Amino acid sequence: MRYFFEDYSLDTERRELRRGFEVVPTTRQVFALLDYLIRNSDRVVSKDDLVDAIWDGRAVSDAAVTTRLNVARHAIGDSGQAQRLIRTLPRQGFRFVGVVQRAQDAPAGSPATALDGKNASPLVGPEWLPHREIRSEVDAPSGAPGSLPSVAVLPFANLSGDKEQDYFSDGITEDIITELSRFSELFVIARNSSFTYKGKAVDIRQIGRELGVRYLLEGSIRRDGAQVRITAQLIDALTGAHRWAERYDRELEDIFAVQEEVARTIVAVLADHVYVAELEHAKRKPTENLGAYDLYLRGMAETYKWTKEGNEAALRLFYRAIELDPEFPTPYGAAAMRLAVRKGFGWIVDRDQEIAEVRRLARCVMQLGKNDAIAFVHIGHALGYVAKDLDDGVAMIDRALALNPNLGAAWAHSGWPRLWLGDADLAIEHFARAMRLSPVDPGKFWPQEGTAHAHFFAGRYDEAFAWAATALRSRPDSHAALRIGAASGVLAGRCDEARRLAARLHEIDPALRPSTLTTVLGPYRNPDDVAKYADALRRAGLPG
Structure with missing residues (x-):
């Protein structure tokens, strides 16, 4: 049955x-x-x-x-x-x-x-x-809360004839997603789930079922020197009917105005009403410097490689974007997030210097950020995780969620500090919300790892091990998933599997010891949590 x-x-x-x-x-x-x-x-x-x-x-x-x-x-x-x-x-x-x-x-x-x-x-x-085949056709698929219109933005096709320009069309797509997600009248699927369909010829109705959305936005971008042509069309995923379509032939310097116009038009088409305050709140032009914006987009393309080389390349590009436009807040947060990734994957270069740099970047975001939810969520996570300024970090993430409650990454980032503060059940709720907003995300291992940690500290070791195993299927060498898998496995009585995971962890990070575990962990408020974690890894066979 x-x-x-x-x-x-x-x-x-x-x-x-x-x-x-x-x-x-x-x-x-x-x-x-x-x-x-x-x-x-x-x-x-x-x-x-x-x-x-x-x-x-x-x-x-x-x-x-x-x-x-x-x-x-x-x-x-x-x-x-x-x-x-x-x-x-x-x-x-x-x-x-x-x-x-x-x-x-x-x-x-x-x-x-x-x-x-x-x-x-x-x-x-x-x-x-x-379950999609047998349910009745309703306006709001069950992935969307209440009766909110639900939409996913598919990666806009790069028609420039130069694959090197993919980063630009991807970046414009991501910015349109961010603009749409600011409106509380919409349920918007996160970027990473939408991008799993990049370059694939998939039926519109099928995508709608898989993502649990009623509407899909698709389009293309052709960039030719200082000229850009953007086409966009909004499709009803249940019927396949086109609800709206438009073509924009503009100067490259007008790119932000086009993004805003696309987002506002879709909201007007889908929402029964749009609050004027939200429309005004969504108006933003992140930078006047297109060179800085271009460097930021290139950096984001590097981050999605999830490699050490990509992380370092992204960091360099973000700093170059800051040099071109010191008033552009988004790359400050993005650079801080790359330092957090260094710590999470065991790639730290100079711990004290990186802590000081995260705090410096945070001061810049607080001065410049205003309504930039992405900058606030990235700096908030880095403040909590790298600098261990947990209260300030949580405040930044909460500000990001207030600015953009549809930002799936913000909910994932929010889960970790709730965990460090000792509220495992609230952490699980936030991780679950992140996964609902981005159901087929290639980076889904991160909230899955967080959910594993939350169950571990709540004493639910079987559940913790199961979530760690799920995360490891997405990313087999994830430092955090190997750690929590080994620790929860040994306490769940899966000693052989726990030892295997601990041995793999030692292979990829031979310097890690139970006694030095705090160097890769967040700022857990309860020292007993850290002691329990370290003891479990010791029992799983991690040396030292």
Whole structure:
């Protein structure tokens, strides 16, 4: 039997929970709990019912039941506070209140996967989203909160005849995404998920189903010296009908005006109303210096390579952009973020100098940033992680979220400081929101690693290991995923796997020791958390 609700499918035969194409890691007990609640969604289930069904009638404390219920909620994007899908009825029990559709047999060509989230292999074969096939056509797909119009911006095609100009068309696309995401009337898919379709000939309706959006914006850019032609068209992903199209032949210096006009037109087409204050708030021209803007776009193209060489190249380009326009705030934050990446991947060059530089860059962003959410989120993360100025870092990230609540990266960045402050459940909620805003993100390993850490510090070691394993499938040599995988594995009783991960961690970072773990960790407020982490790595076999 397969159950479909919101963006999720639960397959009882394969014992698999998915959100879209992504397998959601679950332990067997959490899967059984979801299965039982969904199968009995027509009634209130008592604690005794759960104990009999999930724990075979063994004596189980209320705290243990609550913990497992909260893990189950997190797995399906719910929380104990929201109780959108799993509701607790005081002195009565629990009930799954989401709209559930059932199907008996998978269509031919449906993906074959492992028995549980811990060992699930990547999806192969035809792209198939059964829950999208059987649900009714509604204006707001279930990925979008409430009834917000939902949109994804596909990478604009580079028609300049020079592949070296890809960075420019990619950068313009990313800026349009950022402009759109400023409007609270829209649910906007994050850049990294949209860019998984770059260069692919995929059916519009299929993309809409995969991303969970109603509308798609696609277009092209042709750059010829100081001239630029941009075409854009807005398509209804359910019907394939064109809602709006336009062509802009402009001077290159007008590029920001074109971006703003595209964003404002789409909001006017999709939203029932747009607050004047938001329209005014979205007006921004990041720099008058097109050379600085061009260097910034080139730097961002390097960051998405996720390599040491790309990181260093990006850092140099961002500093060059700052030299050309010292009033342009975005590259200050981007440069600070590259220093944070150095620390996260074990590429630190001079720790004290880099801490001082992050603080200097932060002062510049605070003076120049104004309404630049991207600058604030990057500097906020770097302040917290590199300089360990956690309170100031959180304030910067919160400011970014206030400026742009649709900025998926901001929610991922926000999850880590909540974790360092000791609020594991809130961290999981923020990581989950980031993953909902960018469901097929190539950088999804980062919020997955964060979710693994949060479960680890909450004492849910099986869940932590499952999330670490998922992150490692995306990036096998991730420092953070190897660390938390080894630590959670040994505490979950997976000693052989934990030792294997610890050995790989030692290969890529031979200088790391449990005693020096703080050099790669964020500023955890509770020293017991760091001690627990270090002891687990020691037990997993990390030398020293």
